[in-house]
Structures are given as structure tokens and as C-alpha cells.
Amino acid sequence: MKSIKRRLKKELDSITPPFKGSGVSAEHVEAETAKKPFSMRFKAMITSACAVVCAVCILVCVFVFSPTAAIGYECVVLEINPSAVFLAENGVVTRAVSLNGDSDTVLSDGFAASIRGKKLEESIVLFVDRSARLGYLDLNAESAVRISTEKGGSKSLKKVSEALDGYFMLKGSYTAAAAREIPSGDFISLLGGTGSAAEIVNGLSLYYEERTLAGLPAEEISKTYEDNVIYGGIKNYLQGELSACIDGIERCASLTANLSVLNGDIKAHKDNPAVLIKDYFTVKNMYGDSAFTADFAALMAEADALYAEYISCGGIELNNSIELETAKAVLNSVDLEILRGLSDVFSDSAYDIFGDKIVEILNYMGIDTAFIADVVTVPEDAAAYMKEAEKLYSAQSALLEKTNRENYAAERPVISSPDYLTFKADIIAKYGSLDIFYESLAK
Amino acid sequence: MNERQTDRLIVSVSEKKEGALELLYGKTKNGVYAFLYPFFGNRADTEDCLQDVYIKIAEHARNYKAGTNGRAWILQIAKNTALDCKRKSKRIIYSEEISPPPQENVTQTPVFDAMNAVLSDDERYIVNMHILWGYKHREIADMLNCPVGSVTSKYKRALEKLKKYLKEAE
Numbered sequence: 043m044k045s046i047k048r049r050l051k052k053e054l055d056s057i058t059p060p061f062k063g064s065g066v067s068a069e070h071v072e073a074e075t076a077k078k079p080f081s082m083r084f085k086a087m088i089t090s091a092c093a094v095v096c097a098v099c100i101l102v103c104v105f106v107f108s109p110t111a112a113i114g115y116e117c118v119v120l121e122i123n124p125s126a127v128f129l130a131e132n133g134v135v136t137r138a139v140s141l142n143g144d145s146d147t148v149l150s151d152g153f154a155a156s157i158r159g160k161k162l163e164e165s166i167v168l169f170v171d172r173s174a175r176l177g178y179l180d181l182n183a184e185s186a187v188r189i190s191t192e193k194g195g196s197k198s199l200k201k202v203s204e205a206l207d208g209y210f211m212l213k214g215s216y217t218a219a220a221a222r223e224i225p226s227g228d229f230i231s232l233l234g235g236t237g238s239a240a241e242i243v244n245g246l247s248l249y250y251e252e253r254t255l256a257g258l259p260a261e262e263i264s265k266t267y268e269d270n271v272i273y274g275g276i277k278n279y280l281q282g283e284l285s286a287c288i289d290g291i292e293r294c295a296s297l298t299a300n301l302s303v304l305n306g307d308i309k310a311h312k313d314n315p316a317v318l319i320k321d322y323f324t325v326k327n328m329y330g331d332s333a334f335t336a337d338f339a340a341l342m343a344e345a346d347a348l349y350a351e352y353i354s355c356g357g358i359e360l361n362n363s364i365e366l367e368t369a370k371a372v373l374n375s376v377d378l379e380i381l382r383g384l385s386d387v388f389s390d391s392a393y394d395i396f397g398d399k400i401v402e403i404l405n406y407m408g409i410d411t412a413f414i415a416d417v418v419t420v421p422e423d424a425a426a427y428m429k430e431a432e433k434l435y436s437a438q439s440a441l442l443e444k445t446n447r448e449n450y451a452a453e454r455p456v457i458s459s460p461d462y463l464t465f466k467a468d469i470i471a472k473y474g475s476l477d478i479f480y481e482s483l484a485k
Numbered sequence: 486m487n488e489r490q491t492d493r494l495i496v497s498v499s500e501k502k503e504g505a506l507e508l509l510y511g512k513t514k515n516g517v518y519a520f521l522y523p524f525f526g527n528r529a530d531t532e533d534c535l536q537d538v539y540i541k542i543a544e545h546a547r548n549y550k551a552g553t554n555g556r557a558w559i560l561q562i563a564k565n566t567a568l569d570c571k572r573k574s575k576r577i578i579y580s581e582e583i584s585p586p587p588q589e590n591v592t593q594t595p596v597f598d599a600m601n602a603v604l605s606d607d608e609r610y611i612v613n614m615h616i617l618w619g620y621k622h623r624e625i626a627d628m629l630n631c632p633v634g635s636v637t638s639k640y641k642r643a644l645e646k647l648k649k650y651l652k653e654a655e
Binding site: 046047049050051053054055056057058059061062142143250254257258265266268269270273274390391 | 488489506507510511514515518519528532535536592594595596597600612616617621622623624632633634637638641644645647648
């Protein structure tokens with residue numbers, strides 16, 4: 043079957059009436075309409091969203107084949123925003139896969155592998171904790187976690203629920219863990235497949251995004267990559283990093299400009315002890331203060347102070363005049379008002395114009411953008427797509443952790459068991475149940 | 486056609502450059518037609534409205550602010566024109582006897598017909614915006630105020646529905 047896209051366009055061409063105008067050829071107008079410049083070669087993907095997800099729904103499905111035997115399967119669907127599913131054997135997680143896009147970030151960077159082999163309840167707590175570190179769950183706000191099991195899974199429900207309660211009390215977080223059992227059919231629908239829960243989970247890819255690519259033709263995969271990775275995640279990453287260090291960029295731009303002027307004064311100073319290369323860096327490395335006159339020493343001290351402040355503001359190490367001049371040029375290459383604007387709103391067209399420059403500026407602020415060069419090639423198959431996307435997830439999680447560090451680490455006194463029980467009782471009194479409370483937050 | 490090209494063409498239309506409107510029509514008529522069709526459900530009224538849309542574009546191009554969203558501007562004109570046309574056609578129903586359209590050879594458009602028959606409003610909108618207007622999934626997600634994953638999965642579902650419908654129709 044020919045591409046739907048091509049057929050649709052061809053059909054519409056055949057039924058839309060011809061232009062009824064002056065009949066003058068439009069070729070000369072078309073020639074004037076310049077193609078959109080494609081200046082952006084390097085595109086990075088990072089989502090800078092520090093969305094706080096107040097509602098975490100953990101579905102726990104326990105399907106024990108033989109209650110009396112030592113071996114038993116437990117299938118845990120963690121339905122959060124992020125959401126994931128955990129498969130456990132003998133109470134130990136054998137597989138954890140993502141159920142939505144945000145979970146791809148949480149499970150990235152080797153995290154999914156790190157929770158394999160751990161107890162089911164421990165793995166879920168670790169997932170929730172990582173979600174909190176990345177800003178998907180705000181431990182400082184009153185929120186809810188829903189735990190659901192398949193009918194007959196009350197034992198797993200209990201142990202996971204207790205583990206989560208313990209975690210939230212220890213973290214000083216008024217987050218309630220709502221618990222429910224749901225029919226098998228509903229549970230299987232959540233996983234989106236046929237067969238037993240274990241069979242479905244074992245057949246799922248680690249990342250949700252990979253499943254959305256299944257069956258798409260090459261051109262659609264490429265387009266999706268451009269949308270989601272290049273103009274989505276990479277753009278958002280750049281915006282996030284820019285936003286995080288905009289004040290540092292402003293300061294370093296000014297400091298390098300001032301240091302450049304001082305460097306010129308140092309080079310031209312009559313008391314400069316150097317013979318051939320007279321710049322600040324060479325003089326500093328080769329001569330001690332004792333070689334300086336008082337006047338020259340004061341100049342060098344001033345340059346020392348500027349350089350020290352530049353480093354403290356995040357600037358990368360400079361070793362000579364050429365590097366100083368390059369840093370100055372790069373850090374001052376985009377008007378600061380424009381940069382501040384971009385850190386708030388970063389459109390696609392702005393990204394095309396300024397993306398390269400922002401990558402360069404971030405490099406000079408010590409931000410790792412090396413992976414961006416890797417993800418510039420638009421893939422045509424799902425495997426290549428995910429290989430690049432994983433680099434993005436890794437960068438995303440690092441950025442989210444950095445920007446959310448203060449919120450996660452905020453001081454929260456440990457909650458006593460009676461206080462925590464009172465908190466839950468108050469919610470039940472107000473909402474009717476913890477489940478309803480969770481639903482109210484999820485809307 | 487991308488945003489920049491649309492923008493330049495509208496500006497050319499406002500400057501009354503020869504051939505600009507024809508070029509704009511050629512590049513956007515399919516998207517406008519597909520956008521208008523659900524308002525009327527038939528080709529004749531959609532074609533009439535289509536003509537009106539481009540007359541209005543020619544009239545109002547001087548009011549278009551260069552560098553703003555040209556595609557959205559065109560779609561807004563299309564929507565307003567469609568609503569005007571519908572209001573007029575309601576009045577006509579009470580003042581004229583409607584005779585059935587003459588039987589003629591009708592060009593078959595199975596994909597377009599399937600789009601309007603089996604897709605939900607959201608799915609049809611997403612397919613139109615992505616395929617005919619060139620919007621990225623993320624831009625469509627912003628328009629619909631929903632996650633980009635929703636747009637991607639709805640788009641994929643829409644294509645599957647269309648393929649299934651077309652296969653059964655063969």
C-alpha cells in the first residue's frame with residue numbers, strides 16, 4: 043500500500059479546484075522565497091522540565107502460580123507519571139520496563155539494571171526516590187501514591203504499601219500511598235498486550251518511546267526523531283542548561299572582557315619581566331611575585347582576582363591569551379537580553395538561529411554538550427533512534443537532578459508513625475478514601 | 486510548507502506581488518480544504534468556502550504581521566470563513582428550494598473519505614496538521630495542550646485506522 047501521506051496529497055490535488063486568479067506564473071515569487079537556512083548542525087536533546095508530579099500510582103499485580111511452592115511470580119505495574127512495570131520472581135525483581143515517556147528518563151542511565159535483583163518493595167521505593175530526585179514527585183508537597191494489585195495480590199500490596207509508608211515517613215514527606223486491587227482484565231489492559239502479565243512484560247522493550255516507533259516507516263521515524271529528539275528534548279536541554287547558568291554566563295562574559303583588557307595592559311607594561319611571551323598566563327606560570335615591581339604586582343593581582351571570579355562563576359580553565367580571547371568572543375557572541383529571553387522561551391526558529399552558539403557558550407561554561415554531536419544524525423530505524431535517545435535520557439536525568447537538587451534535599455523532619463497515620467486519616471475524612479485523594483491530584 | 490516560507494508568501498501577497506497568491510494557494514489549498522471539509526461534509530460547499538478563504542487572505546494580507554505564525558493565520562481565516570458560510574447556508578435553506586446536486590463523475594478519494602469517516606475529531610486534526618500543514622508533533626501538542634506522546638500515539642492510531650479501513654474497502 044502506497045504511503046497514506048502521498049495518497050492523501052494526491053487525492054486532494056485531484057479534488058481541489060485550480061487557482062482562479064490573474065494566471066500569472068508564480069515561479070519568480072517562488073524563486074525569491076528563500077529556503078529556510080539550516081545552520082544548525084548540532085542539536086542536543088534535554089528536557090528541562092522540572093514538572094512536579096504529585097500523583098504517583100503504583101499498580102502491583104501479583105500472580106502467584108503456586109502459593110505453597112517456593113517459586114512465585116509478582117508483576118508490579120508502577121503507574122506513575124513516570125510509570126513503570128516490575129516483574130518479580132521469588133520476591134526479587136527480574137525486569138523493570140517503562141510505561142510512559144517520563145519513566146524512560148527515570149529508568150535510563152543504568153537505573154533499570156541496578157534495581158534488578160533487588161526485592162520488589164525495595165525496587166519500587168528506589169524508583170519513587172529517583173522520581174523524586176528528578177523532580178517528578180515533590181516530597182515537600184502533600185501528594186498521593188496509588189498502589190494497585192491484581193485480584194489476589196493483597197500480600198504484595200501490603201508489603202509495597204508498608205515500604206512506601208516507611209520511605210515517606212523517613213523523608214518527612216506527607217505523601218499517602220493509596221492501595222487497591224483491580225480485576226485481571228483491567229490489569230492486562232494497563233500493560234497493553236495479550237497473555238499473562240509475565241509474558242507481556244518479558245516481551246516489552248525497556249523504553250516506552252521505542253514501542254511508539256513500532257511499525258512506523260523510516261520517514262516517520264526520522265520525522266518523529268526530529269520532533270521529539272532534536273526539536274524536543276535537545277532544544278529543551280539547551281534551554282534548561284542555559285536557564286541554569288545564565289547569571290554565570292553574564293558574569294563570565296563581562297569578566298573575560300575585562301580580563302582581556304587587563305591582559306593587554308600586562309603585556310604592554312614596562313615592568314613585565316617576560317622576554318618573549320608577555321601575557322598574564324605566561325607571566326603567572328613562569329614568574330613569582332618577587333620578580334614584580336609593586337606597580338606590576340598590583341596589575342597581576344587584579345588579573346588574578348578577575349580570573350578567580352571567572353572560574354568561580356563556572357568558566358572553563360584558560361591557559362593563554364588565545365584561549366582568553368576565544369572565550370571572550372564566544373561568551374559575548376549573543377546579546378545577553380536575547381540569551382535571557384531564550385532561557386524563558388525557545389522557539390524552533392530561535393533554536394535554528396542560536397542553537398550552535400548556545401552549544402558553544404555552554405561548552406565554555408563547562409557544560410557537557412559532547413553527546414549533542416552524536417545525536418545530530420537523524421536515524422531511520424527504531425534501534426538507531428533509541429541508541430541516540432538513550433544519550434538524551436542520560437543528559438536529561440543529569441540536568442533534572444541538578445536543577446531539582448535543592449528541592450529534594452530540603453530539610454524535612456522525620457514524621458512519626460502516629461503523625462503519619464493522622465495525616466492519612468485526615469485525608470480519608472476529607473476525601474472519602476486515599477484513592478479518591480489520588481484521583482483528585484491526578485486530574 | 487514551513488513557517489518561514491508561509492510567512493514570506495503572505496508578505497508577498499500583501500505587497501501584491503504577481504503570482505504570490507497563486508503560489509500560496511497552490512501550497513496551502515490541500516490543508517485548507519481538508520480543514521474546511523468537516524464543517525460542510527460535502528465537496529461543493531467546501532469548494533465554495535475555499536474560494537472565499539483565499540479572497541479573504543488577499544484582502545487581509547496587509548494586516549498580517551510578518552514573522553508571526555502564518556499557517557495559524559491562514560487557518561484562523563479559514564475557520565472564520567467556514568463559520569460565515571455555514572451561517573449563510575442556514576439562511577438560504579429557508580429562502581430557497583434546495584435541489585439535489587446533479588449526478589456526475591465524482592473523483593474517488595478513498596483516503597480522504599476514510600479520514601472523514603473513521604477518524605475522531607482529534608485524530609483528523611492531527612493528521613491534517615502533520616501531513617498537510619507540516620506541523621511537528623510537538624507543535625501540535627502545544628496547540629492541543631496535551632503531551633507530545635498523546636499526539637504521537639493518536640497519529641499512529643489514526644494511520645492504523647486508515648490502513649485498516651482502506652484494506653477492508655479494497
